[in-house]
Amino acid sequence: MILIDDTCISDDVKEKFFVCNLDKCKGACCVEGDLGAPLEDSELTVLDDLYDKIKPFLSEAGIQAIEKQGKYIVDFEGDYSTTTINDRECAYAIYDTKGILKCGIEAAFNTGVIDFQKPISCHLYPIRITKYENYHALNYDQWSICSPACDLGEQLSVPVYKFLKTPLIRAYGDDWYKQLCDEIEGE
Numbered sequence: 001m002i003l004i005d006d007t008c009i010s011d012d013v014k015e016k017f018f019v020c021n022l023d024k025c026k027g028a029c030c031v032e033g034d035l036g037a038p039l040e041d042s043e044l045t046v047l048d049d050l051y052d053k054i055k056p057f058l059s060e061a062g063i064q065a066i067e068k069q070g071k072y073i074v075d076f077e078g079d080y081s082t083t084t085i086n087d088r089e090c091a092y093a094i095y096d097t098k099g100i101l102k103c104g105i106e107a108a109f110n111t112g113v114i115d116f117q118k119p120i121s122c123h124l125y126p127i128r129i130t131k132y133e134n135y136h137a138l139n140y141d142q143w144s145i146c147s148p149a150c151d152l153g154e155q156l157s158v159p160v161y162k163f164l165k166t167p168l169i170r171a172y173g174d175d176w177y178k179q180l181c182d183e184i185e186g187e
Contacts, residue, residue, distance in 0.1 A: 004179045007172065009161075012140035014184040017153030018126055018160045024148030027101030029125060031089035032145055036082030038121040039072055044080060047071045050105075050114050054092070057104040057113075062091040082119065123167035126160065159184075 002009040030037075039047075047054075051071055055063060065085045072080050083091040093101045106118045117123060126146060130137040140160055142150075153163060161168065161180060169177045 002180065002183050004176055004183065005172075006135045007176070008135055008137045009180065010137075010139045012142075013127060013138060013160045016140050016142070016150070016160050017156075017158055018146070018149050018163050019153040019156055019158050020163075021148040021152040022100050022102075023098075024152075025145055026099060027093065028145040029122075029143070030093040030101040030103070032143075035075055036073065036084045036090045037092075037119045039080040039082060039119055040121075041080070043119055044072055046116050050108075050116060053113050054105055054108045057094065057107040057111075058092060059094050059104075061085050062093065062104065065091040117170075120167065120171055124164060124171060127164060127168075129171075 001011060002014070048071060051066070058066070062085060066083050069083045069091075071083065073083055074080055085091050089101060090103075092104045094104045094107065096102055103118045103122065105114070105116065108114045109117045121128070126141045126143070126149070127138050128141045130139065153159070161184060165177065168180070
């Protein structure tokens, strides 16, 4: 376990290997699970404000789901997540020409239409953050649908924390990420 400021990072983040392999998994994380992508409270306003710019990048089914259910939903625990299409794929997910699910929000970001890349929970996956009163717990979420990513990560020798450098910096900052690398690589 690694402790930095108010974060507690699981050893799996340094020890496990991971590189998304969309050709193999087809973006299954955008369709599998009980709910859509978890959302931070601050991301609700972002989706409200940017939806009209994101909408042209979404599928017709996604647009219909959002217009019927809202830009996000509240689950039974009072947490927010992205809307889903028929309780399946994220309403913000889009299929590319190869049948791979990708993020419509990120497509809008990549073309420069918006400055928000995608929900941080998606960007940080396979790390899941549990927020407690005094600290955040960062845990590696091992899921069978990501077996191809684990295999590719091991083949390329890319640990989770290196694969997720950009979103970890987005979430916690450059100094925090440098401390994480120093803790792991200084051992």
